[in-house]
Amino acid sequence: MGIEAWYMDSSDEDQRKPHKLNPNQPLSMEDLQKLGVYHWKLNADIYESDPELEKIRKEQGYSYMDIITIHKDTLPNYEDKLKMFFEEHLHLDDEIRYILDGQAYFDVRDKEDRWIRISMSKGDLITLPAGIYHRFTLDETNYTKAMRLFVGEPVWKAYNRPADDFDIRKKYLASLQGS
């Protein structure tokens, strides 16, 4: 099963709303893969002992993991962090997130610089490639619990747009050629 993704409208209204176009313009898993975005659906009820998750971690080299609970009562500096997550940015490494509970949105830019909204809920594991411009927001339920995975020691540094001079950005754009 895939995840739901769609092109966003350009309204400045509450970031937590779906922001679908009318009529909706959905994207397929293949469309997302062409941007380097990959998805797995797992059973989050058994994440502590899930052989499928173990297999992915082993194959992809996701040696690091921690869990973040994004809710006003659990996350220190909740408002500031949410603001930061919603600033358009890139990372020098892949961003790998597994939703264990609740739901949230990841927004990514397509090749024409249009925003795509990806709806994530319990059991969705997503990888965003290094160098892709993206952002994150909670939805109107205001809660999610996510596993953060990383190859080796984690580097959380986000570079806000514009960050076009980074080699990783150029490499990412080159990877889109012909896809």
Ligand SMILES: CSCCC(=O)/C(O)=C/O
């Ligand atoms: C679901 S983890 C919080 C979001 C985050 O770490 C990030 O980098 C968003 O782009």
Ligand SMILES: [Fe+2]
């Ligand atoms: Fe990010």
